[in-house]
Amino acid sequence: MFVKQRRHQIKERLLRERSVKVADLVKQFSVSEETIRRDLHELEREGIARKDYGGAMLARDLETVAVPVPPVHHRAQHFTEEKERIAEAAARLVGPGQIVVMDAGSTTWCLAKHLGGIDGLTVLTNGLNVAEQCSSNENAQVFVIGGKLVRGSMSLVGSQAETELRKYNADIAFLGASGISANRGFGSFDLYEAEMKKAMVAAGRQVVILADHSKFERQALISFAAFQDVDVLITSDLVDSRLLRAVEQAGVRTIVCPLERRLGEEA
Template structure:
């Protein structure tokens, strides 16, 4: 069992039982106490658990929130689907345009699939996305400055929000923690939500990219309403009824063709 799967398993046990013991997890998962303690420490940093002697307890507000894994692990979840969504999104971009890329695993796949030698201007608050885009020597890359959030390798804070006011982009590409027909596109992190809102105000076209697992999940706060969104890109694994409801709200939905057999 890989790290992401093990921590998801522990989180689900926490939600079900409200607490876990290190000794029980060692027996269930066949790993060392040190490994379990590292897992619990990370879940504590993620705001899901509170460590105590011999185990951990669920933080009350965490039971309804989606788990936000480190961006490197999230890239592995539904990786084939995200890659195809990224390819579709990248095809929107034309030579010489200015784009803003939000920090996230699906937006990283947008960056990965951007065309080379097209003299793009790329603005991002994500260190891994800036690194990916740097492979194109014709691209001008602007990394927004702020406090590093290691879990997402993103820069957050008022400095980022201030810098965003200086820019106007042809496209803004945003990831999302969850999508609710009532709330719109949501984030589970208040600080990152503020950055996303700043990006929305800096874009001519707002594009949200998300795999099928994000539908009908609500994060902590809304960063972009449907009426503020121009394009939503997802895959054909997403519930068609929900897609129609989003289209009714005036959002153009583009579907990346994916089948269950092609998913990683």
């Protein structure tokens, strides 16, 4: 078993059971105690575990995180005007002949709808919803990164998909985020999707996060990028300006989309 696969499984066990013992993991994976301790040290460095005598426990700030996430087709119906404005702004960053990588989020799906008029575009995605939408552009090449299907998000994940993604270099990586926090950066609620997002961050010459206002000050389960890993954040003026200033001070350029009316107000 590869190191990454073993650590994935340890993460899953930590999330499920809240604690693990070195002796149990040694038996489960048939490796040395020293190897497991290195794994736990790395998970502690990632902010997922906190080591204790004989094993590790789930990090304190993850203990109360709610994991369930609505299916992507349900999320696409939330904050639709805001996501459309964010997607329009993101599309303006893309030029003819460029290579872009996109994940399977609801906001990146909105972005895909606005890329139809760009000639010579190449799209790499692990999202079946994004690939289907991009297929309407006859001048675009669409490559689907294969892997295990996550039905709720219609995304393809896993070590096979991550390995395939490493073959490519993209001009821009467009990613959604489940949560944005000052101490953990940009995060996802899904362990495997977080790993895919990390691979996409590595593949993009420029990294752009698309996030509606609900994602701010929200604690996600797994961090996939720190502020220094991201070039641009596109959001709306529904976000508290103090939060945006904090992101900008961390070195991220922000593009703030004005809305014609505030969400939840009468037109």
